[in-house]
Amino acid sequence: MSATGLPPDLLARLDGLLGPGGLLTDEADCAPFAIDWRRLFPGRPAAVARPSSTAQVASVVGLCREAGIALVPQGGHTGLAGGATPDASGRQLVLSLARMNAVRAIDPVGLTLEVEAGCVVQAVQAAAEAAGRLFPVSYGAEGSAMVGGMIATNSGGINVLRYGMTRNLVLGLEVVLADGSVVDGLRALRKDNAGYDWKQLFIGSEGTLGIVTAAVLRLVPRPRHTETALLAVPDPEAALRVLAAAQDGLGDTIQAFELISRCSFDLLERYAGLPSPLPPSPWCILLEAGSSLSGLRDAVEGTLGEVLERGDAVDGVLAESKAQAAGLWGLRERITECEAHQGKSVKHDVSVPIPAIPAFLEAADRALAEGAPGTVPNVFGHMGDGNLHYNVLIGPEHDSAAINRLVHDVVDRFAGSISAEHGIGQYRVDELARRRRPEEMALALRLKRALDPDGLLNPGKVLRV
Numbered sequence: 001m002s003a004t005g006l007p008p009d010l011l012a013r014l015d016g017l018l019g020p021g022g023l024l025t026d027e028a029d030c031a032p033f034a035i036d037w038r039r040l041f042p043g044r045p046a047a048v049a050r051p052s053s054t055a056q057v058a059s060v061v062g063l064c065r066e067a068g069i070a071l072v073p074q075g076g077h078t079g080l081a082g083g084a085t086p087d088a089s090g091r092q093l094v095l096s097l098a099r100m101n102a103v104r105a106i107d108p109v110g111l112t113l114e115v116e117a118g119c120v121v122q123a124v125q126a127a128a129e130a131a132g133r134l135f136p137v138s139y140g141a142e143g144s145a146m147v148g149g150m151i152a153t154n155s156g157g158i159n160v161l162r163y164g165m166t167r168n169l170v171l172g173l174e175v176v177l178a179d180g181s182v183v184d185g186l187r188a189l190r191k192d193n194a195g196y197d198w199k200q201l202f203i204g205s206e207g208t209l210g211i212v213t214a215a216v217l218r219l220v221p222r223p224r225h226t227e228t229a230l231l232a233v234p235d236p237e238a239a240l241r242v243l244a245a246a247q248d249g250l251g252d253t254i255q256a257f258e259l260i261s262r263c264s265f266d267l268l269e270r271y272a273g274l275p276s277p278l279p280p281s282p283w284c285i286l287l288e289a290g291s292s293l294s295g296l297r298d299a300v301e302g303t304l305g306e307v308l309e310r311g312d313a314v315d316g317v318l319a320e321s322k323a324q325a326a327g328l329w330g331l332r333e334r335i336t337e338c339e340a341h342q343g344k345s346v347k348h349d350v351s352v353p354i355p356a357i358p359a360f361l362e363a364a365d366r367a368l369a370e371g372a373p374g375t376v377p378n379v380f381g382h383m384g385d386g387n388l389h390y391n392v393l394i395g396p397e398h399d400s401a402a403i404n405r406l407v408h409d410v411v412d413r414f415a416g417s418i419s420a421e422h423g424i425g426q427y428r429v430d431e432l433a434r435r436r437r438p439e440e441m442a443l444a445l446r447l448k449r450a451l452d453p454d455g456l457l458n459p460g461k462v463l464r465v
Contacts, residue, residue, distance in 0.1 A: 005046035005090040010067045014049060017059050022099075024048040033074060033094045034086065037141075038347075041082035041426050045072070045094040052099040054174060054182060054213040061211065062180030064093060070456045071095050073207035075149030076120065078141035080347065081425025083153065083206045083461050092459075097148045100213065103127045111219040112171060112188040117148030117212050124217065134222040136163040136255075140333045148212045154204030156421030158256045158288075158332075161384035163220060165421070166203065172216035173199040178209075178452040188216045201447065206423050207458040209451045223290030226255075227300040228325035231307070231316040232281035236358035236383075239285055241312040243354075243384060249303035250289050253296060257384030258286040258332055259357075263393075264380045267338040268331055276331070278315050285313070285383070286332055288325075335380050339391060345378065346403045348390040352416035357383060364390060364410045371406045372398055387420035404431065424462045433464065 006014075015023045024030050025047045035042045046069070051057045064071050070092045074084040086092040097118040104114040108131040115124055121135075121142040128135040137150060139157035149155075151173070155166045163169065172187040185199055202210050233239045239259055246254050262282050268274040278284065289300055300318065307313040319325035339345055352360045361379065368375050375398060381388040392403050408418050408431055424432050433441060441463075448455075448463055455465045 006069060006093065007067055010063060010069065011047070013063055014047070014060065017063070018049060018051060018056060022050050022052070022056075024050065030094070033077070033096060036082045036085045037078050038080060038082075041085045042088065043086035043092070044088050044090045045086045046091050048094040048096055050096045050099050054100070054176065057095070057097075057100075057176045057211060057213050058180045058182050060093075060095060061176050061178065065178065065180060065454065065456060068454070068456070069093055070459050071211075072458055073097065073148065073152070073211050075118065075146030075152070076141065076144040078145045079149060079153060079425060080349070080422045081419070081427040083423050083425030083458070084149065085426070087460060095211065097146065097213070101146075104214070106131050107188065108133050108219075110188060111221075113217045113219055114186060114188070114214065115147055115217060116214050117146065117151075119147050121145045121147060121150055128219050129222065131219075132222060133219040135169070135217060135219055137166055137169060140336065147215060147217075151203055151212050151215055152206050153423040154421070156382065156385070156387060158258065158382065160382060160387070160421075161257055162252060162255045167200070169218045170199065170203055170215055171218050173202060173212055174214040175199075175202050175210040175212055178454065178457050182213075183210075186214060186216050190218075201451075204423070206425065206461050208448060208462050209457065211457070221292060224292040225294070225296045226288065226290045226325065227297055228286070228288045228319040228328050229300065229304060229316055230276075230278060230328050231285045231287065231304070231313040232278045233283050233285055233313050235282060236361055238312045239283060239383060240355065240358065241310075242285055242287075242307045245307050245312070246287060246289075246303055249306065250299055253289040253291045253299075254287070254384065255290050256286065256288040257382070259379070259381060259383035259388070260284045260286060260332065260335070261377070261379040263376060263378045264335045265331075267342055267378065268334060271338040271341040272334050274331055274334065277317050277328075281314065286328060332380070335378075339378055339393070342393055344394050344400075346392045346394055346400045346407075348392070348404070348407050348411075348418075349387070349420050349422040350390055350407070350411045350416055350418060351385075351387045351420035352411065352414040354383070354386045356414045356416075357386065357388065360410065360414045360416070361388075361390075363413065364407055367406050367410050368392065368403070372403050374398070375403065408435065426461060429460070429462060429464060432462070
């Protein structure tokens with residue numbers, strides 16, 4: 001073995017294959033690839049391979065398979081579950097897709113865009129906007145997150161309510177399998193029932209079944225009019241009634257419906273100097289609607305007037321400009337940053353049936369008060385699609401794993417999911433094994449063994465094999 005933990009002959013072959021700058025072996029150069037965004041899972045890569053083409057990815061995978069070296073695919077390194085971090089053995093090769101960042105083609109009439117896996121999500125959004133179209137996946141890390149990671153984790157974000165998860169926006173994939181073979185399914189078809197829809201296996205698989213190298217994504221028409229409002233509501237039950245009123249009055253123009261707790265606003269004011277534009281309230285809703293038809297503002301004003309008159313909302317502000325709308329979204333997007341300034345927290349990315357949200361919150365708060373006194377829930381998220389970030393602010397005396405189990409126990413009672421959009425990674429791998437039905441875990445293991453029989457693709461993520 002070399003100092004990097006790789007066999008010297010493999011190191012030489014990788015270096016020759018990838019060319020100048022394509023293989024990083026110096027510890028300082030590899031350090032940015034060694035730890036997750038939350039700094040919970042420090043690792044030690046043997047080296048970092050930086051291919052610039054699908055052919056190079058396939059060759060790297062083939063060489064590593066011959067040598068029995070595990071690979072950890074990595075994109076923008078913005079995940080929240082430790083899914084793209086190597087272990088501490090110094091024997092896993094990080095495979096960074098960052099140099100494969102081209103937008104290959106865009107079709108504004110067919111509403112498709114072909115892109116490489118290392119392209120930053122924000123660059124995809126910009127390319128769509130330049131063509132007068134919209135790529136609707138949007139979340140706080142979009143300026144760093146890459147398409148490959150977006151697909152590998154089946155990212156959600158603020159617009160799932162209207163446009164669905166990433167899975168709904170992928171038409172075709174190019175994937176390198178564990179044996180180094182390339183499967184090209186880059187078809188720009190809305191309707192294709194010819195055989196198995198195999199791409200669905202790789203969306204959300206977190207690089208454990210194959211490595212996504214390119215994709216055909218679905219675009220949508222860009223709404224000409226957007227309205228954004230912040231509403232104060234007394235409780236989650238009232239928030240549900242506001243959602244129902246918005247569904248009745250605004251229909252499928254609703255793009256986002258976010259629930260934000262008072263705790264989140266307290267953190268924003270304390271650590272970012274960003275006070276709420278509304279008087280203090282236990283809960284707020286951030287609502288956004290978009291349409292290319294006229295009359296949207298009148299419809300939004302009518303809906304807001306209705307819920308205010310009924311008392312479901314007690315105050316509100318409707319953005320008068322794009323800058324004001326961006327300011328409202330800036331509040332939502334900086335909650336996680338401000339939470340980090342507060343100190344340690346136990347993060348939960350959960351989903352429950354939408355009508356069950358108020359009862360879930362009541363049960364989870366009660367479970368925390370009884371089982372982990374002194375903790376503080378910081379709740380925010382995508383109420384319109386049932387996904388809440390039920391994060392728990394803790395002190396040094398609290399047991400993170402016990403709090404994790406406590407909250408997930410409540411999620412189970414409401415037939416929910418312990419990962420709505422962030423993925424399993426390392427962070428939730430044991431919890432998944434504990435909570436999924438044995439038959440489901442057995443099926444997942446069969447898929448893993450069929451597609452990665454040597455267990456060399458992102459080991460330790462999603463499943464412990």
